[in-house]
Amino acid sequence: MADIKFMKGNEALAEAAIRAGMHAYFGYPITPQSEVVEYLAREEPKHKYVLLQAESEVASANMLYGASGAGARVMTTTSSPGYSLMQEAVSYIACAELPTVFANVQRGGPGLGTIQASQGDYFQAVKGGGHGDYRNIVLAPNSVQEMVDLTVLAFDLADKYRAPALILSDGAIGQMMEKVVLPEQRPYRTPESYRAEKPWATMGKTADRERNVITSLNIQSEQMEKVNIRLQAKYKEIEEKEVRFEAYHADDAEIVIVAYGVTSRITKKVVDLARAEKLKVGLIRPITLWPFPKKKLDELAKKPAVKFFLSVEMSCGQMVEDVQLVSNGRKPVHFYGRQGGIIPTAEEVLDVIKKHLKEK
Numbered sequence: 001m002a003d004i005k006f007m008k009g010n011e012a013l014a015e016a017a018i019r020a021g022m023h024a025y026f027g028y029p030i031t032p033q034s035e036v037v038e039y040l041a042r043e044e045p046k047h048k049y050v051l052l053q054a055e056s057e058v059a060s061a062n063m064l065y066g067a068s069g070a071g072a073r074v075m076t077t078t079s080s081p082g083y084s085l086m087q088e089a090v091s092y093i094a095c096a097e098l099p100t101v102f103a104n105v106q107r108g109g110p111g112l113g114t115i116q117a118s119q120g121d122y123f124q125a126v127k128g129g130g131h132g133d134y135r136n137i138v139l140a141p142n143s144v145q146e147m148v149d150l151t152v153l154a155f156d157l158a159d160k161y162r163a164p165a166l167i168l169s170d171g172a173i174g175q176m177m178e179k180v181v182l183p184e185q186r187p188y189r190t191p192e193s194y195r196a197e198k199p200w201a202t203m204g205k206t207a208d209r210e211r212n213v214i215t216s217l218n219i220q221s222e223q224m225e226k227v228n229i230r231l232q233a234k235y236k237e238i239e240e241k242e243v244r245f246e247a248y249h250a251d252d253a254e255i256v257i258v259a260y261g262v263t264s265r266i267t268k269k270v271v272d273l274a275r276a277e278k279l280k281v282g283l284i285r286p287i288t289l290w291p292f293p294k295k296k297l298d299e300l301a302k303k304p305a306v307k308f309f310l311s312v313e314m315s316c317g318q319m320v321e322d323v324q325l326v327s328n329g330r331k332p333v334h335f336y337g338r339q340g341g342i343i344p345t346a347e348e349v350l351d352v353i354k355k356h357l358k359e360k
Contacts, residue, residue, distance in 0.1 A: 003182040009144045010035035010174040012182075013077070013103060013167070016151035018043060021186040023072035024050040026063040028082060031115040032171035033105035036077040048188055057082040061089030061102075068098040069214045071191035071201035073155055077103040079171070080121050081112055083129075090164055091130030095216035095227065097200075099158035101151070102136075103167040105174040108341045116341020117171035119261060122318035125168045126290040133228055135235045137165040137242065138289040140260040144178035150287075152183060161238055162200075168289060170314070172262040172343065244287035245296060249275065253282025254305050255353055258297070258323050259312040260286050262343060267312050269346040274353065280305075281353060289319070297326040308332040308356060312349055315339065332356075 007015070014036045017025070027037045037053060044051045050067075054060040060076045067074045078086065083104040093100050106121050108114035125138045137157050139150040147169065154165035195203055205211045218224040246264075249271050250256060259267040264285040274281035284300070286293050300306050308331055311320035320335040327333050336352045338344045 003184070005180055005182060006177060007144060007180050008035060008175060008177050009147045009169065010105065011039045012144045012180050013147045013151050013169070013174075014039040014043070015182060016148040017075050017101070017155070018047055018049065019183050019185045020152045020155040021073055021189060022049050022075055022155070023191055024052070024067045024074045025076065026052050026054050026060040026067070026074070027076045027078065028054055028057050028060055030057075030079045030082045032107055032117070032174050033077050033079050033103070035174070036103070057085040058089070061086035061093075064100045065089060065093055065096065065098060068093070068100050069096070069202050071194045071198045071203055073099075073159070075101040075103070075155075077105065079105050079107045080109050080118070083121065083124070087124075087130035090136070091128075091132050091134060092216040093164050094130075094134035094136070094231070095132065096214050097162040097231075098164075098214070099162050100164050101154045101158055101167070102164060103151070103169060106168065106170040108339065114341045115171065117173075117262060117314065117343065118339070118341060119170060119263065119314040120316070120318070120339070121168065122289065122313070122315060125166055126292070126322070134231060135163075135238070135290055137161070137163055137238060138168050139165065140168050140287060140289050141173060142261050142264045142285065144173065144176060145180045146287075147173060148180050148182060157242065159197075161234060163234065163238075168261070170261050171341070239291040242288060243291045243293050243295070245293040246283075246285040246287060247296065248283040248285070250282035250284055250300065252280055252305070253300070254280040254307050255282070255357075256300050256306060256309050257281065257283045257312055257349075258286070258309060258319065259283065260289060260319065263312050263314055266344055266346050267349060270349045270353070273346055273350050279353070279357075286319075292322050292326075294326050297323065301327045301330045306331055308334055310334045310336060310353060310356070312344060313337045314343065
């Protein structure tokens with residue numbers, strides 16, 4: 001029988017991490033994601049994972065480095081200012097090729113900003129965030145169910161590609177409550193049981209095994225170049241194999257909305273309202289923000305029937321730049337956004353579409 005519960009988004013994320021076989025969680029409370037650590041603390045006596053509230057977000061991220069290096073499945077969660085503090089460690093983790101899961105339940109910024117939902121961390125998420133040439137796998141849930149599904153997927157993709165995976169959520173999804181179907185609990189495995197699958201891990205020298213050294217320090221230029229070439233080859237493979245998106249009435253669309261996360265829920269309603277008025281509006285919802293669904297958007301940009309794209313975001317306009325790069329001048333790309341934790345309404349987005357249609 002399916003395990004069905006009514007859960008808050010942050011708590012669903014926490015439960016999914018447990019069921020995915022998480023060994024350790026290191027984190028620091030910050031609104032609007034504090035329920036994650038609260039839930040994990042409450043559930044810890046029933047399970048075998050390690051839970052530690054670190055002294056800061058900086059410490060949390062560096063603890064991930066150490067625990068992942070020893071073969072453990074690890075996660076941290078935070079919100080926008082906290083994720084900013086983690087960026088140096090994320091860069092180190094990417095270079096050391098350590099599978100780790102981060103979750104950023106976005107709030108308004110810049111600065112300390114508000115505690116309301118936002119999508120202002122898109123650049124930080126998909127363009128790296130820290131220094132150097134690296135990428136994060138970025139998954140963007142738009143429901144409590146996807147907080148579950150994409151958390152499990154994040155652990156699996158992180159292990160598969162030895163790379164950081166980021167769940168880019170927001171305060172609205174983190175706080176809302178919906179029915180979810182939970183996956184079965186995976187059998188508990190010790191970090192040592194992953195020895196065959198993670199021959200790179202620092203599990204100690206044995207009779208049949210030399211010591212491993214994990215580092216992001218490569219003083220010699222030639223060695224650093226080799227590391228970067230290897231990383232870029234891995235990122236190319238991820239772009240070829242791991243693109244995920246939802247298309248809603250997009251194949252015959254004349255106006256294509258691009259939206260993710262909580263905003264995509266609103267824009268799906270926009271499509272329904274527009275279709276009721278005989279306006280051929282469709283939606284592309286990136287589920288992976290990186291890798292971005294370039295091929296699908298390129299396919300739509302080539303269609304003579306498509307009049308323009310509209311990127312709808314809870315920011316001043318960040319994802320719109322990736323839509324513009326794909327369109328490459330073939331079709332106009334417009335932007336509509338709200339800031340400060342304000343979620344746009346379906347009616348106002350539809351009005352924006354009608355305004356642009358009149359301008360043509």
